[in-house]
């Protein structure tokens with residue numbers, strides 16, 4: 001029996017649950033492993049991810065789905081169980097990153113376009129057979145002097161819409177991720193500039209989704225929060241981030257979308273949790289607001305593990321803690337003092 005797209009999307013943003021983004025490409029996971037002095041071998045990547053997916057408390061209670069990289073969807077745990085099966089048996093849904101990365105946008109210096117549409121229909125059919133029920137495509141928008149350009153916004157939104165339509169044709173829920181970057185060498189912009197760019201990008205994205213006949217009830221949006229660039233001298237308060245993000249999303253995201261799952265984008269684990277909780281405290285929202293964090297869910301676990309088998313339990317404790325904190329944040333019930341209890 002094929003599940004309905006709407007039901008999968010709703011399950012991905014179920015109350016108190018969110019998504020673990022563990023889809024780092026081979027290049028990105030190498031950078032993460034470099035930070036703990038670990039060589040990035042196929043087995044090391046498997047061991048690390050197996051540690052996360054075997055964190056029963058987190059996976060069963062707080063995680064609705066896991067975004068995987070191609071290699072991981074095909075990998076088996078040390079005992080021979082496919083990693084996708086581990087995820088499914090914990091009650092979470094396996095998902096797959098299907099974009100082929102952001103490449104320089106021709107004739108648009110400093111900007112990027114995400115590739116991966118060629119052959120995507122065939123790849124989606126295979127991913128479905130391997131157990132994936134949702135997918136992810138990340139578009140990258142850089143703020144800078146005269147950036148983003150009309151060309152970059154429109155090219156990326158168009159690609160996102162073509163990807164989303166192909167996913168739905170394949171009975172796979174598309175996570176639509178237009179990321180306005182908060183980090184990078186030129187990220188000196190303030191929160192209001194982030195608001196304006198995010199607002200414009202989201203309007204264009206929904207225009208393109210509409211033009212491509214995408215069913216909004218069968219997608220999950222994965223946006224950035226509205227936040228100052230990391231190099232901006234004037235950082236906004238957590239309340240301002242929460243208020244401006246909710247205002248921006250209300251102005252641009254149709255209520256037919258079942259849920260919005262934020263990326264963390266360079267925020268620390270605790271910051272990303274605090275912002276999400278404050279937004280849910282505002283309440284009266286037409287969609288679920290939850291997390292689809294990569295770094296903000298994994299950084300503490302990666303450090304605690306350090307690539308050593310004797311630290312697996314410590315890594316799992318760190319992951320379970322962050323997952324629980326974010327689950328509370330998705331309900332608007334996180335509090336500072338709960339962090340100390342860790």
Ligand code: 13P
Pocket residue numbers: 021138177263264265266292293294295296
């Ligand atoms: P971060 O939460 O680390 O930004 O990663 C989420 C993600 O999936 C980016 O594509």
